[in-house]
Amino acid sequence: MTAHHFLQFPFFQNQGTKTKTAEFLMHGQSYLVILYCLLLLASCTSKESEEAPLTYDIIPKPTSLVEIPGFFVVDQDVEIIVSDESLKPVANQLKEKFAARGLELEIVDAVGKNKAIIFEVDAQVAHEEGYHLTVTPTEITIRSSKPAGAFYAFQTLRQLSPKEIEENGKMAAGQWKIPAVEIKDAPRFSYRGMHLDVARHFFPVEAVKEYIDQLAYHKMNRFHWHLTEDQGWRLEILNHPKLTEVGAFRKETLIGHANDRPKKFDGKRYGGFYTQEEAREIVRYATERYITVIPEIEMPGHSTAALAAYPELACTDGPFEVITEWGVFEDVYCPKPYTFQFLEDVLAEVMAIFPSEYIHIGGDECPKTRWKESEFCQELIKKEGLKDEHGLQSYFIKRIESFLNAHGRNIIGWDEILEGGLAPNATVMSWRGVQGGIEAARQGHDVIMTPTSHCYFDYYQADHPEEPLAIGGFLPLSKVYSYEPVPKELNAAEAKHILGAQGNVWTEYIPTREHLFYMALPRMSAMAEVNWTPANQKDYDDFTERLTTHIERLNAMNIQPANHIFDVKMKITSGNGDGVQVMFSKENKAGTILFSVDGKPITKNSSEFSTPILLSGSTHLTAQAFDGKNLVGRGVDQQFNWHKAAGKTITFKEQPAERYSAGGTGAVINGVRGNTVRYGDAEWLGFEGKHAEAIIDFGEADTFKKVTLHFFKGEAQWIYLPKNVSVYTSDDKEVYTQVGASAEIKGDQKVITVPIELNSAKGRYMKVLVQRFGLIPDGKQGAGHEAWLFIDEIIVE
Numbered sequence: 001m002t003a004h005h006f007l008q009f010p011f012f013q014n015q016g017t018k019t020k021t022a023e024f025l026m027h028g029q030s031y032l033v034i035l036y037c038l039l040l041l042a043s044c045t046s047k048e049s050e051e052a053p054l055t056y057d058i059i060p061k062p063t064s065l066v067e068i069p070g071f072f073v074v075d076q077d078v079e080i081i082v083s084d085e086s087l088k089p090v091a092n093q094l095k096e097k098f099a100a101r102g103l104e105l106e107i108v109d110a111v112g113k114n115k116a117i118i119f120e121v122d123a124q125v126a127h128e129e130g131y132h133l134t135v136t137p138t139e140i141t142i143r144s145s146k147p148a149g150a151f152y153a154f155q156t157l158r159q160l161s162p163k164e165i166e167e168n169g170k171m172a173a174g175q176w177k178i179p180a181v182e183i184k185d186a187p188r189f190s191y192r193g194m195h196l197d198v199a200r201h202f203f204p205v206e207a208v209k210e211y212i213d214q215l216a217y218h219k220m221n222r223f224h225w226h227l228t229e230d231q232g233w234r235l236e237i238l239n240h241p242k243l244t245e246v247g248a249f250r251k252e253t254l255i256g257h258a259n260d261r262p263k264k265f266d267g268k269r270y271g272g273f274y275t276q277e278e279a280r281e282i283v284r285y286a287t288e289r290y291i292t293v294i295p296e297i298e299m300p301g302h303s304t305a306a307l308a309a310y311p312e313l314a315c316t317d318g319p320f321e322v323i324t325e326w327g328v329f330e331d332v333y334c335p336k337p338y339t340f341q342f343l344e345d346v347l348a349e350v351m352a353i354f355p356s357e358y359i360h361i362g363g364d365e366c367p368k369t370r371w372k373e374s375e376f377c378q379e380l381i382k383k384e385g386l387k388d389e390h391g392l393q394s395y396f397i398k399r400i401e402s403f404l405n406a407h408g409r410n411i412i413g414w415d416e417i418l419e420g421g422l423a424p425n426a427t428v429m430s431w432r433g434v435q436g437g438i439e440a441a442r443q444g445h446d447v448i449m450t451p452t453s454h455c456y457f458d459y460y461q462a463d464h465p466e467e468p469l470a471i472g473g474f475l476p477l478s479k480v481y482s483y484e485p486v487p488k489e490l491n492a493a494e495a496k497h498i499l500g501a502q503g504n505v506w507t508e509y510i511p512t513r514e515h516l517f518y519m520a521l522p523r524m525s526a527m528a529e530v531n532w533t534p535a536n537q538k539d540y541d542d543f544t545e546r547l548t549t550h551i552e553r554l555n556a557m558n559i560q561p562a563n564h565i566f567d568v569k570m571k572i573t574s575g576n577g578d579g580v581q582v583m584f585s586k587e588n589k590a591g592t593i594l595f596s597v598d599g600k601p602i603t604k605n606s607s608e609f610s611t612p613i614l615l616s617g618s619t620h621l622t623a624q625a626f627d628g629k630n631l632v633g634r635g636v637d638q639q640f641n642w643h644k645a646a647g648k649t650i651t652f653k654e655q656p657a658e659r660y661s662a663g664g665t666g667a668v669i670n671g672v673r674g675n676t677v678r679y680g681d682a683e684w685l686g687f688e689g690k691h692a693e694a695i696i697d698f699g700e701a702d703t704f705k706k707v708t709l710h711f712f713k714g715e716a717q718w719i720y721l722p723k724n725v726s727v728y729t730s731d732d733k734e735v736y737t738q739v740g741a742s743a744e745i746k747g748d749q750k751v752i753t754v755p756i757e758l759n760s761a762k763g764r765y766m767k768v769l770v771q772r773f774g775l776i777p778d779g780k781q782g783a784g785h786e787a788w789l790f791i792d793e794i795i796v797e
């Protein structure tokens with residue numbers, strides 16, 4: 001038992017040891033009873049007046065915030081003063097928020113009571129969405145030039161209030177304190193968006209409203225509502241009722257991941273749709289929160305649900321079924337007069353529901369297979385003087401654009417709409433990377449940045465084994481936070497076309513409301529700050545500190561975000577000849593990390609981690625964060641397996657992609673195998689369109705029995721197995737002799753193991769040459785692109 005332990009548990013010590021506490025217990029019995037009663041009394045009173053700590057933990061971080069001593073108490077002695085009619089709707093929302101907590105305040109237009117919350121129009125507040133907020137002990141003043149600014153001040157006030165403001169139920173008198181402050185705030189970008197796919201999985205109106213509430217709370221102003229897909233059409237269209245009668249339902253849904261073999265289905269009919277009345281209610285709800293709803297009606301691809309309802313829209317005869325699995329599908333709209341008439345009918349109804357200037361028309365991932373085979377399409381290409389099927393896609397989008405432009409609307413499309421020529425007034429959503437955004441901005445088009453690398457919240461956010469199944473990738477909170485929406489390649493004039501960034505939530509693997517918020521938050525919080533806060537004021541450590549309070553507030557709203565800022569992350573470095581070193585870290589800087597190298601569960605008495613640990617043999621590592629009182633967050637429990645290449649030097653002829661080499665190139669010889677489900681963790685190296693050619697330097701000549709390699713297969717994510725592997729050794733790094741080779745690499749599992757016998761080959765250097773797959777074949781996802789190659793542990797025996 002340590003001294004530390006005695007301090008914690010003075011009453012459970014050995015009988016023989018006397019401490020001051022123990023003596024007091026024996027000799028001061030009657031005095032103790034009185035003291036105990038006093039303490040009980042004190043604890044009761046202190047409970048009644050227990051105060052929530054005042055914090056300035058606001059997300060997104062305001063542009064300027066000056067803390068002032070003192071606070072404003074919200075009670076019956078407060079009135080809400082509104083001098084301008086335009087601010088009444090926001091003032092009413094504030095009033096309702098207080099009323100929900102049992103405090104009825106009056107809205108008046110002149111001073112009566114001692115304390116006031118004052119809404120004022122102030123043309124001096126330059127930014128349309130900006131506000132000035134001053135809190136003193138007697139007054140809260142909200143100044144804005146437009147109501148949106150007042151609305152954002154209201155969100156800031158919610159975040160300055162005790163978290164109980166987000167719960168329903170009475171708040172005890174005197175507890176409602178708002179710290180004094182002076183805030184001047186305005187957003188960096190005009191487009192601050194979140195997307196939601198309601199087609200792969202359907203979310204009822206109530207859940208969509210909760211999602212919109214989160215956008216508002218984070219001062220976002222665009223809700224991109226992805227309404228149609230291969231797997232379901234979700235918006236009632238009166239002129240074409242079969243779109244929802246047939247297209248809103250699929251006969252069953254894939255179980256597990258799209259890469260799993262054999263494929264399994266749940267056998268349960270699934271679906272749902274929004275009536276026009278419900279969609280209008282969503283628009284009204286969002287508008288009240290200064291959010292524009294941008295509907296997306298996908299074309300010409302991702303349209304199988306519409307084809308199932310109206311097979312006449314396709315190039316072939318059908319019949320078609322609403323799709324039951326995840327991917328990209330070949331049956332797409334055929335660019336014939338019937339189709340354009342149909343889409344114009346649909347869009348006319350869409351425009352009548354959604355007042356948004358922008359209508360999103362999709363444009364992504366449209367396989368050209370059917371158009372290539374169609375006599376009609378080939379003739380149309382000739383007649384219109386188009387170059388090829390990409391030209392035909394461009395023709396398709398331009399026709400739809402001119403229809404929408406004629407009705408006073410503009411289109412947004414995914415970056416594929418650049419291929420074959422951009423429609424004249426289109427705004428581009430850059431998702432496959434940033435290149436589409438750069439190109440569009442250079443052509444003078446507006447751009448919304450939403451690259452998979454930083455904005456796809458359907459990707460894994462942690463590489464902990466308990467993470468729920470996700471589509472793939474790896475996008476931790478810190479990476480979202482680090483995003484800079486304006487590409488360095490753009491000059492100042494071009495950069496003006498970057499309207500902002502958007503987080504996307506595709507829902508193939510997100511079937512429920514709870515799962516939705518777990519994936520969307522807190523990455524949405526990070527995206528909010530990317531869009532709002534000036535780049536030079538962003539600070540990740542400061543953000544994660546504020547996030548602890550923020551997450552408590554979200555919990556009070558019955559929202560359970562992912563909370564991994566206390567998770568311990570392990571990094572095992574190897575590959576530079578210095579052996580194998582282990583580092584532990586966590587996102588929130590508070591507290592310590594405790595660890596063990598003998599596989600023992602962590603307790604409060606485990607060793608504290610401070611400097612990297614050097615490993616010299618197979619080891620079982622465990623670690624967890626400690627906040628000074630409790631073990632917190634998710635821990636590490638990892639077997640490390642020693643082999644001949646561990647800790648040696650490795651060099652690759654061509655480098656892996658930056659986003660898929662989180663652990664450095666030494667990760668393939670660090671004694672830890674990559675996850676068998678996910679390729680985005682720190683263990684896998686991903687090469688895009690390159691062979692993987694590595695040289696391992698063993699430092700001195702050695703004899704080798706065998707080398708075993710591991711490859712990831714995920715064709716839906718464009719990841720293919722390599723063709724083959726050959727192995728060479730050398731004594732001088734000049735002349736290499738082939739000492740082993742694999743057969744053609746095949747297999748259906750997600751991770752394929754390739755053992756290669758080396759028959760006691762000798763040498764100081766070993767060259768491993770992995771031949772990439774090449775171009776993705778037609779008809780597959782990512783057709784025409786170079787396949788990715790993912791490789792992990794190269795075990796040398």
Ligand code: ACM
Nearest residue numbers: 364365414431506
């Ligand atoms: C997309 O993720 N297919 C836009």
